[in-house]
Amino acid sequence: MAAAGDHEVKLLGFWASPFVMRVSIALNLKSVGYERLDEVLGSKSEVLLKSNPVYKRIPVLIHEGKPICESMIIVEYVDEVWAGMGPSIVPSDPYDRAIARFWATYIDDKLASAIWIILGKLEGNKEEAVEQIAAMLPLLEDRFKNCSRGKDFFGGDTIGYLDIALGCYLGWIRAVEEIVGVKLLDEKKTPLLVGWSERFCVDGAVMNVMPRADDLVELSKVM
Amino acid sequence: MATAAEKEGVVLLDFWVSPFGQRCRIALAEKGVEYEYKEENLSDKSPLLLKMNPIHKKIPVLIHHGKPICESLVIVQYIDEVWSNNPLLPSDPYERAKARFWADFVDKKVYECGTRLWKLKGEAHEEARKDMIEILKLLEGELGDKKYFGGETFGFVDVAVAPFTAWFYTYETCGKFSVDEECPKLAAWAKRCKERESVSKSVHDPHKVYEFVGKLKKKFGLE
Numbered sequence: 001m002a003a004a005g006d007h008e009v010k011l012l013g014f015w016a017s018p019f020v021m022r023v024s025i026a027l028n029l030k031s032v033g034y035e036r037l038d039e040v041l042g043s044k045s046e047v048l049l050k051s052n053p054v055y056k057r058i059p060v061l062i063h064e065g066k067p068i069c070e071s072m073i074i075v076e077y078v079d080e081v082w083a084g085m086g087p088s089i090v091p092s093d094p095y096d097r098a099i100a101r102f103w104a105t106y107i108d109d110k111l112a113s114a115i116w117i118i119l120g121k122l123e124g125n126k127e128e129a130v131e132q133i134a135a136m137l138p139l140l141e142d143r144f145k146n147c148s149r150g151k152d153f154f155g156g157d158t159i160g161y162l163d164i165a166l167g168c169y170l171g172w173i174r175a176v177e178e179i180v181g182v183k184l185l186d187e188k189k190t191p192l193l194v195g196w197s198e199r200f201c202v203d204g205a206v207m208n209v210m211p212r213a214d215d216l217v218e219l220s221k222v223m
Numbered sequence: 224m225a226t227a228a229e230k231e232g233v234v235l236l237d238f239w240v241s242p243f244g245q246r247c248r249i250a251l252a253e254k255g256v257e258y259e260y261k262e263e264n265l266s267d268k269s270p271l272l273l274k275m276n277p278i279h280k281k282i283p284v285l286i287h288h289g290k291p292i293c294e295s296l297v298i299v300q301y302i303d304e305v306w307s308n309n310p311l312l313p314s315d316p317y318e319r320a321k322a323r324f325w326a327d328f329v330d331k332k333v334y335e336c337g338t339r340l341w342k343l344k345g346e347a348h349e350e351a352r353k354d355m356i357e358i359l360k361l362l363e364g365e366l367g368d369k370k371y372f373g374g375e376t377f378g379f380v381d382v383a384v385a386p387f388t389a390w391f392y393t394y395e396t397c398g399k400f401s402v403d404e405e406c407p408k409l410a411a412w413a414k415r416c417k418e419r420e421s422v423s424k425s426v427h428d429p430h431k432v433y434e435f436v437g438k439l440k441k442k443f444g445l446e
Contacts, residue, residue: 054328063317073327076320080319097300098297099292100301102293
C-alpha cells in the first residue's frame, strides 16, 4: 500500500497548540507523512480563513484539498481513512467508544478553560481553576484504571483516543506547574496518571511534537 | 414475558422539553428501538440519575443493559453504532467528519445563544439576536438545497438540529425576527422534519416550549 504523499496531507497548526498536537500524534501513529503549515501568532492566514470559515482557528487538516476541522473530529477522521495502517485509535467496542468520547468532551470543557484562566488569558478565579484541575485528576486516575486494564495507555497497549485527548495538555500542565508553583500531577495523589504521562511523552508518535514546558512558559509571557 | 423494552434493555433518563433528550428519542425512534422512558424532576434528581451520571448529574442518560452513556451526541453515535439499521452517520469518512462538525457546531452555539436571547436585555440581547441569526444562516448554508442535512436521508445532523425547531418560535418571539424570512430553506427543512414520525412524537409544540421559557423567566425574575 502506498503511503500518503506529503502534498496530499497538510496540517494548519502552531507548535504550542495542544489541539494541533492531537492531530500530529494521530498522523504519526498511522505513519502518514504530512506538510506542516504553521500559523503566525497574532494573525490568521488566508488558507486558514478559507478552510475554517466558521471558527477561523487551528487545527485544520487538509486532505486531498478538503478541510477537516475540530481536533477530535480530525483524529477520528485520520483513524478511519488510514484504518489499515498503524494501531487503531478509536476503541472498537461502541460502549468503550462512548466512554472515550464522553471523557474527551469533559477534558476539553474543564481542563482547557482552567489552564487559560490560570495563565491569565481567560477571565476567572485562578485559585478555583487550580482546584478544578486538582479535582479532575483523581477522576481521570480512576478512568485510567478502568480503561487501561493494567496496560500502558488508556487505549491499552498503544496510544488511543483518550490518551490523545488528555496527553496533548501535558506540556501546558507542566508549564502551569512552573508558573504557579503548584504540583498538579502528583505521584502521591495520582500515581497511575504520572506513570502514564511519562510513557506518553516518550512515545515515538509524541516525542517530536510535544512542546517543552520552558518554551510554553516563555510563550505565555508574550501571548 | 419480558416486554420489548425490557428485552432491548434500554432506559432513557430525560426531561420532556430538553432538546438534548429529544435527540436521543428521535435516534431511538429512527432505529425502531423500544425503550423505557423515565421523566426526571430536575429540581429533585433521582438516585438513579445521580448514580448514572455522577460527573454532570444531567439528562439525557441512556442506560443500556445497566451501563450508562451520557452527553446527547455521544448517545446518538452510540445508538447509531449499536443498531446498524437506518444509519444516521454516512459511511464516507469525509462526510462523517463534516456531519460530526456540524452537530458539534449546534452543540457549541444554538442553546447557549438561545439562552442569552431570552435571558438578557439591552445591548447583550441585541448581540444575542445577531448571533442567533448568524448561527441559523450558517446552518442554512450547510443545508443548501438538500432535503435533509444528511442529503436524501435523515441523518446525524438532522437529529442534532431537529429538536431546536421547536425553539424557533421562542427565538423569533424573543428576538423579533422570522426564521421564514431570514432562513427560508431552514424553515422548509423544519416543516419536513415535523412530518417524520420520529420527530413529531419526540418534539413538543413550539407554544409549549415558549410557555416553559416563560415560566423560567418568571423563576429568574425576568418578567
